[in-house]
Amino acid sequence: MYIPDEKTILQNYENAKELFAAYGVDTEQALKEFEKVGISIHSWAGDDVKGFESFENVHSENTVTGNYPGAARNGEELRQDLAQAMKFSPCTHRLGLQSMYAEPKTHKERRDYDVEDFRNWIDFAKERNMGVDFNVSYFTHPMMKDGCSLASPDEEVRRYWIQAGINGRRICEAIGRELNCTVFNNTWTPDGTKDNTADRMGYRARLKDSLDQIYAEKLDPRYIRDCMEGKVFSIANECFTVGSHDFYIAYAAKNNLGLTIDTGHFHPTENYADKISAVYPFLNGIMFHLSRGVRWDSDHTLIQDDGLYQVFQEIKRAGLIGQNICVGLDFFDAQVNRVTAWICGLRAAGKALLSALLEPTALLQEAEYAGNLGKRMALLDECKNMPVNAVWDYLCWKKNAGVGAAWLEEMDRYERDVQFQRI
Ligand code: RNT
Numbered sequence: 001m002y003i004p005d006e007k008t009i010l011q012n013y014e015n016a017k018e019l020f021a022a023y024g025v026d027t028e029q030a031l032k033e034f035e036k037v038g039i040s041i042h043s044w045a046g047d048d049v050k051g052f053e054s055f056e057n058v059h060s061e062n063t064v065t066g067n068y069p070g071a072a073r074n075g076e077e078l079r080q081d082l083a084q085a086m087k088f089s090p091c092t093h094r095l096g097l098q099s100m101y102a103e104p105k106t107h108k109e110r111r112d113y114d115v116e117d118f119r120n121w122i123d124f125a126k127e128r129n130m131g132v133d134f135n136v137s138y139f140t141h142p143m144m145k146d147g148c149s150l151a152s153p154d155e156e157v158r159r160y161w162i163q164a165g166i167n168g169r170r171i172c173e174a175i176g177r178e179l180n181c182t183v184f185n186n187t188w189t190p191d192g193t194k195d196n197t198a199d200r201m202g203y204r205a206r207l208k209d210s211l212d213q214i215y216a217e218k219l220d221p222r223y224i225r226d227c228m229e230g231k232v233f234s235i236a237n238e239c240f241t242v243g244s245h246d247f248y249i250a251y252a253a254k255n256n257l258g259l260t261i262d263t264g265h266f267h268p269t270e271n272y273a274d275k276i277s278a279v280y281p282f283l284n285g286i287m288f289h290l291s292r293g294v295r296w297d298s299d300h301t302l303i304q305d306d307g308l309y310q311v312f313q314e315i316k317r318a319g320l321i322g323q324n325i326c327v328g329l330d331f332f333d334a335q336v337n338r339v340t341a342w343i344c345g346l347r348a349a350g351k352a353l354l355s356a357l358l359e360p361t362a363l364l365q366e367a368e369y370a371g372n373l374g375k376r377m378a379l380l381d382e383c384k385n386m387p388v389n390a391v392w393d394y395l396c397w398k399k400n401a402g403v404g405a406a407w408l409e410e411m412d413r414y415e416r417d418v419q420f421q422r423i
C-alpha cells in the first residue's frame, strides 16, 4: 500500500498551510483546537453490546446483526482491542463505558456496582490520559420486564433500576474526581411498547418519577454531567417510546440537565446538526452519539457523510469547540471486524472535525451579513475541495497514528495473530 514519505507529507502540509492562510485560516491554530475535542470511543462495540455478566437467554434490546469472528470476550481483550484501535487515530480519546462492563471481584448485581468494580478501566484510562464517559446499562438483563426498566409498571423493577441509576452517578463522580475530568453520564432506556398503549401518560409519569429519584442527589458538577438520550422508536417499540425527544428536552430544560443527541435516533431526513443551536442555550450540555443510521437506527459504522460533517461544522460555527459538548461514538455492526470499525469511525470523526476547524467560517459569515449570498454559496462549495487531507496526513504523521490506508495492513496482522486466535 502506498504511504507518502516524510518529505512529501511535509511539503504537502506547507502548501496547504499557505492556501488556508489565504482564506484567513491558521492551520497550526486549527491543530491546537483539534486536541480540545475529545472523541469518546464506545467500549460496547467490541463485544456487540453483550457485557461481562453472562446471563442465559436474556433478551438484548440493542439489535446487532452479523457474526464476525474475534469479538472480545472479557475486559482484557476489550481493552487490548481498544488500545489497538486508538493506535490509528490522532484524536484526543475518551473512554465510553457501560455498567455492563464492570469487573467485580465476586458476583454482584448490576444495581450494586461501585467505582472499584471499574478499577481496571480507570487504570486503563489513567495510563492513556483519557477522560471517561459512563452509561448505566438499562437493558439486556433479567430485571428488564416487558422491555421496560425505569418506566415499568412493576414497582420492584423500577426500584432495581433506580438504585442502579443512583449508584451509576456516584461511580461517575468518583471517576471524574480521580481523573480530574467531567464524566458525561448518559441515560438511555429502551422502555416502550410494541403496540399502542392506552396509557402514555402513566409510562411517562413513572419515568419522570424514577429520574427525579436518580437525580435527587447533588453531586459535584465539575466531575459529572447528566444527559438523557431520546429516540423516535426501536425494534419492538414501534408504537411508543417513553423517553422520546420531547420528553427529555423538556425534562432536561426544567432540571438543568444535558441532552444526548444520537444521530441515528431521528426521522431519516431530519437534520440533527440543526438541533445544537436550538437546544444548547437552554440545557446543561450536549452529548453526541455519532452513528450512521441507514433507513432506520441501524447503527452502521461511522463513515464520512454529510450529516457527520454538519455536526462538527455546527459545533465550530456556533463557537462551541471546547465548551459543554461531549462527542462520542455509538455504532455496532458485527459483520465487520470490530477494531477496523472503531478505527474507521474515529478517523471519520477526526477528519470531519479537522475539516470544520479549517473552514473559513469568518469569511462565510462576513459574506452572509454583507448580503452577498452568492459569495456565501460559492465559498461553501469551494470549501469542499480545500486540501484538508494534506493537514490530516501531517497530523497523523506527527501523532504516529498511521498515514493513509496503511493501517489496514497492520489490521490484517492483528486480526490473524490476535483476534482470530480467540476462536
Ligand atoms: C440505543 C442507544 C444507546 C445504546 C448504547 C449501548 O439506541 O443509542 O446509546 O446504543 O447505550
Ligand code: ZN
Binding pocket: 188, 229, 262, 289, 330
Ligand atoms: Zn446512542
